[in-house]
Amino acid sequence: xxxxxxxxVVRLGLAAAVTGAExxxxxxxxxxxxxxxxxxxxxxxSQLTGERMxxxxxxxxxxxxxxxxxxxxxxxxxxxxxxxxxxxxxxTGQLLIRDPWAKPEDEPHVRIRIELRQADxxxxxxxxxxxxxxxxxVRAPIxxxxxxxxxxxxxxxxxxxxxxxxxxxxxxxxxxxxxxxxLDPLFDDRAFLARVAAKTSAIKRVLLDQTxxxxxxxxxxxxALWAARIHPEQPASSLSRxxxxxxxxxxxxxxxxxxxxxxxxxxxxxxxxxxQAGYFVxxxxxxxxxxxxxxxxxxxxARASFMNRSSHFCPHCQRVR
Numbered sequence: 001x002x003x004x005x006x007x008x009v010v011r012l013g014l015a016a017a018v019t020g021a022e023x024x025x026x027x028x029x030x031x032x033x034x035x036x037x038x039x040x041x042x043x044x045x046s047q048l049t050g051e052r053m054x055x056x057x058x059x060x061x062x063x064x065x066x067x068x069x070x071x072x073x074x075x076x077x078x079x080x081x082x083x084x085x086x087x088x089x090x091x092t093g094q095l096l097i098r099d100p101w102a103k104p105e106d107e108p109h110v111r112i113r114i115e116l117r118q119a120d121x122x123x124x125x126x127x128x129x130x131x132x133x134x135x136x137x138v139r140a141p142i143x144x145x146x147x148x149x150x151x152x153x154x155x156x157x158x159x160x161x162x163x164x165x166x167x168x169x170x171x172x173x174x175x176x177x178x179x180x181x182x183l184d185p186l187f188d189d190r191a192f193l194a195r196v197a198a199k200t201s202a203i204k205r206v207l208l209d210q211t212x213x214x215x216x217x218x219x220x221x222x223x224a225l226w227a228a229r230i231h232p233e234q235p236a237s238s239l240s241r242x243x244x245x246x247x248x249x250x251x252x253x254x255x256x257x258x259x260x261x262x263x264x265x266x267x268x269x270x271x272x273x274x275x276q277a278g279y280f281v282x283x284x285x286x287x288x289x290x291x292x293x294x295x296x297x298x299x300x301x302a303r304a305s306f307m308n309r310s311s312h313f314c315p316h317c318q319r320v321r
Contacts, residue, residue, distance in 0.1 A: 041159070
């Protein structure tokens with residue numbers, strides 16, 4: 001499943017393409033891609049068509065794009081009805097930027113197609129042989145498409161309303177319960193450390209609780225715990241404050257490095273908006289390295305069942321204390 005670095009890479013890729021763009025058409029080819037959309041609030045395609053997209057935002061593994069009525073320029077539709085296009089990629093979801101003439105039937109598992117028209121910023125290459133002549137000061141619209149592709153259909157798009165959180169942020173209603181992520185400047189370190197100290201459950205379970213710390217999934221939990229020399233089953237409350245602070249620091253380091261390297265791609269399921277894979281997989285120390293030597297001590301990395309997933313750790317470096 002895409003975690004914080006992968007979703008952030010997608011957000012950054014979308015930002016330059018969709019910010020300020022008008023949605024001109026929406027085609028839904030598979031209703032399973034709308035499991036998070038509340039149909040009682042209106043048809044998905046009808047609610048999007050004619051809207052203008054703002055700058056994409058992210059919290060944890062959720063991505064959303066604020067919407068404004070394109071007929072009102074950049075002004076808000078109305079203070080009482082702020083909405084957004086919400087995306088959760090699930091296991092295999094992808095948001096891909098495509099040329100407007102790209103055909104969904106030429107690619108596998110395209111569930112939704114969104115057509116956009118963007119103001120010409122002067123940098124889009126076109127064939128001089130077919131480009132219409134125009135005065136330099138006349139801006140022509142740029143057209144492009146966003147494909148939502150999802151092999152296993154666990155991901156979803158939705159139109160959701162934006163609500164204020166207790167910390168003054170504006171987020172989709174479905175995301176209001178999600179805590180900030182550790183790369184967020186407003187992440188509350190003290191609150192996180194207090195939650196860890198109060199939990200008797202395994203520390204890895206705490207890290208996967210998105211109400212405690214968002215954006216951390218199986219891959220980066222294993223990597224941060226390896227770096228901090230903490231066993232995944234170590235009771236959270238048994239960690240000293242110093243150890244818990246070190247773990248938080250390692251989480252930030254591993255997420256930051258993964259973000260720089262474009263995320264983790266084991267196969268073609270995770271790619272950025274241009275279809276390119278991330279290469280943090282080559283920097284993994286524990287996750288997915290069962291039986292291989294620990295980069296730190298040389299003992300074999302072990303794999304154990306954990307919450308319908310697997311934990312990867314070094315039994316020598318990461319002992320239950």
